Amino acid sequence: MKVLLLKEEEVRSLLTMREAINAVETAYREKGLGRVQMPPKTYLYFHEADGDLRVMPSYIPSLGRAGVKLVNSHPFNPERFGLPTVMAIVVLYEPRDGRPLAVMGGTWLTAVRTGAGSGVATKYLARRGSRSVGVVGAGTQARTQLMAMVEVLNGVSEVRVYDRRTETARAFAEWASRELGLTPRVCESAADCVRGVDVLCTATPARSPIVMAEWVAPGTHINAIGADAPGKQELDPRILKSARVFVDDMEQAVHSGEVNVPIRQGFLRVEEITGEIGEVVAGRKPGRTSDSEVTVYDSTGLAILDLATGELIYRKAVKEGVGTWIEV
Ligand SMILES: NC(=O)c1ccc[n+]([C@@H]2O[C@H](COP(=O)([O-])OP(=O)(O)OC[C@H]3O[C@@H](n4cnc5c(N)ncnc54)[C@H](O)[C@@H]3O)[C@@H](O)[C@H]2O)c1
Known part of the structure; x- marks a missing residue:
């Protein structure tokens, strides 16, 4: 099975705020029309670190794509470890056969889609x-x-x-x-x-x-x-x-x-x-x-914002030949 691996810097090079706003607007419209699947986020709480890890699955049928984001929030990371508060990975799936299609850095994606949500x-x-x-x-x-x-x-x-x-x-x-x-x-x-x-x-x-x-x-x-x-x-x-x-x-x-x-x-x-x-x-x-x-x-x-933004990145990456195909 071949999966497209996209590093954070490749995601950065592909993603614009204008396009993310359009993708997020579509995702919100689909949700407003009741046409998405998005079970609630699942949280693991790391009380000793004042942080958490979330699993965020979703499916947008009109987009023909499903995905899962894994993301943390550790507010003390910048001062304790020089790491970002929020770090993420997004995995995209082909709903027709359940194949994983892409794994991408989701940290910049998260920030951009969150901004895009406020933009909408x-x-x-x-x-x-x-x-x-x-x-x-x-x-x-x-x-x-x-x-x-x-x-x-x-x-x-x-x-x-x-x-x-x-x-x-x-x-x-x-x-x-x-x-x-x-x-x-x-x-x-x-x-x-x-x-x-x-x-x-x-x-x-x-x-x-x-x-x-x-x-x-x-x-x-x-x-x-x-x-x-x-x-x-x-x-x-x-x-x-x-x-x-x-x-x-x-x-x-x-x-x-x-x-x-x-x-x-x-x-x-x-x-x-x-x-x-x-x-x-x-x-x-x-x-x-x-x-x-x-x-x-x-x-x-929302997971659907990550999915819509991830799909936008994936399509651009395939078109422009960005990323590395890996055998999994
Ligand atoms: N709604 C969403 O979709 C979404 C997405 C990503 C992050 N978040 C949340 O947004 C928050 C910020 O995330 P980030 O990645 O920008 O974190 P960050 O650590 O990069 O930035 C947070 C900033 O807030 C400042 N701050 C903390 N307490 C403050 C206070 N009382 N008054 C003024 N400033 C204060 C900090 O000094 C820091 O500069 C976190 O709670 C995160 O979990 C929400």
Whole structure:
């Protein structure tokens, strides 16, 4: 059996944010139409390391592809081992006969598809004319969040960034200037980063609220992507109580998304969640309904986003002759 092996650097060379946004939008539409298989993520908890490992299978029939992502989240990796917080491998399968087709590095893929998810949510939910962006947490995911905002907003006029480690925020600003031609302002507080921005992206592993309701202006759209495991939360639950909240997957979000803690505490009810982003993309639910409401995209990270992005990479790799075929 021959399998295409794609290294991280090959994945990087093949993947663009624009194409990832299109692939992710298709995946969300298919989910909104009820045409995907995606059993809940399975978690192994490494309590002694404050980390976890997740297995994420999915199948999108219209794409003719199935796949599994294996991914960890270890927030202390950068300082303890100089390793990324999140590292992944994606395996693609041929549904007709169950053959494995490709094994690829999934670390950059994960960051890009997570950014692309926020790109799709922002396209459907942000107020028209949104141009200023705040980024709270300036690590790996933060970069692809900003890359996606550049793709979907009609011109980015201002970028602010806050990280509890100022040197990380500075490195982010330097990267954005070099790679995207933007000049983010490094903020001294989360409040300074949040007040008055049109779109806010939060990408920290926080376990208690770091964005307060009184800082969020009417009409803001928030991409809350950091909370992806039980106990994690970044937003003051009062924001969720009054906003229109769109999760990526209801079951997964209630278990491990931004809404998980307030629901467990009895502050928020499941019925108060407006819907899933896929329902908006599929035209089954309205997204933003006024310029004054706050909208929240609660992203836990779906296996179908990895699959759609992995398939895009695989097709390009085969076409362009990138990667190594290995006998397994
Ligand atoms: N929703 C998804 O699909 C998805 C995908 C990948 C990662 N994640 C999650 O996103 C989070 C960030 O991942 P990453 O890969 O960017 O990690 P990272 O370690 O590269 O970056 C996180 C950054 O947040 C900063 N930070 C931590 N606590 C903070 C606080 N209280 N206030 C301000 N800044 C703070 C850290 O200093 C760090 O720079 C993790 O929780 C990860 O599990 C979610």
